[in-house]
Amino acid sequence: MSSIEEKITANFDGIEVRKIEEGRIEVKTKKEALLSTLNFLKDEGYGHLGLVSCVDRIEEGIFELVYILSRYLVGGEVAVDQASLIVKTEVPRGNPTLVTSVKVFETAEPYERELHEMFGIVFSGHPRLTPLFLERDIDLPPMRKDFDTRKYVEEEFESIPPVED
């Protein structure tokens, strides 16, 4: 029985699989192949999407999206590949669009809404990309590295006058 790393490299072209340490495998994929990779891994038993996160790599001009997958052992299965898979993909900062993974993993829905709100990434095909945490619209999404929080606080909160009796 071949390991999950061999299975991934056998099935996909141009995919980087690297073992970071025992129990953590990094899979770097192109953004076009993301959905098929996730589909393939789900069929291999990695049915639990733990987290969708984003890293703003401003020097390289990309957003790096991180999907963390893990698996449960069912029905007396022996633990051979009890690793977490860290699936990474890149989208350009100028045009951050990506196809949604809600159809594969339903749990991705609130994570993608959060990323849309905090980083401004547009997930096409998402059922509702409405605001999740923030009370009002902010022009630049606040978790981007070029968002100046101090300037924002001075403009929005410090400019409000104290109440004089």
Add this chain to the structure above:
Amino acid sequence: MDRRQLIKWLKEPLKMSNKYSLHVVYFCTGCGIIEIPPSITARWDAERFGVKPVATPRQANLFLITGYVSLKTLKPIIRTYEQMPAPKYTVAFGSCPIDGGMYWDSYNTINHLDKYIPIDGYIAGCMPRPEAVFAGITHLWTLIDEGKADGYKKYRRNYSQYRSNQERLYGELGWPPRFETEGLENE
């Protein structure tokens, strides 16, 4: 009961009973709520001071805001404050409602709570221990005695300023003005 206070009880029974039966509504924002269970349970029994948590703001006369206030929680805070019957007192808890505390440059934490609702007293600390809560409450007694804890009157007097500050933050508020805001048109 302190016998020296007997005259006060006969002169101003309403004020004295207000002072010694503070019914508290805790607004559990942030980390300050961790200090509340020890202060209201057996070890630092808060009912020694007449402080008692209640279920709804409509029965309360002391409003404790425990911790930082984010933009989203300020709205329920304003609504809770406006639902409480007068006389009502507010105490902000910890350093975050004073000036933002460690969240002073966060995009989502309003820094000065007293721009939006009146605050009668602050308990400084990050977080204040139950002893500090009781020191704050006994100090609130003296403020009530001297008539200085009049934030609810200030709210009524300057309601147009408070309302315009709230509207600057949110745009359109989802509820009608609590009092007359005739001052707004002149500005």
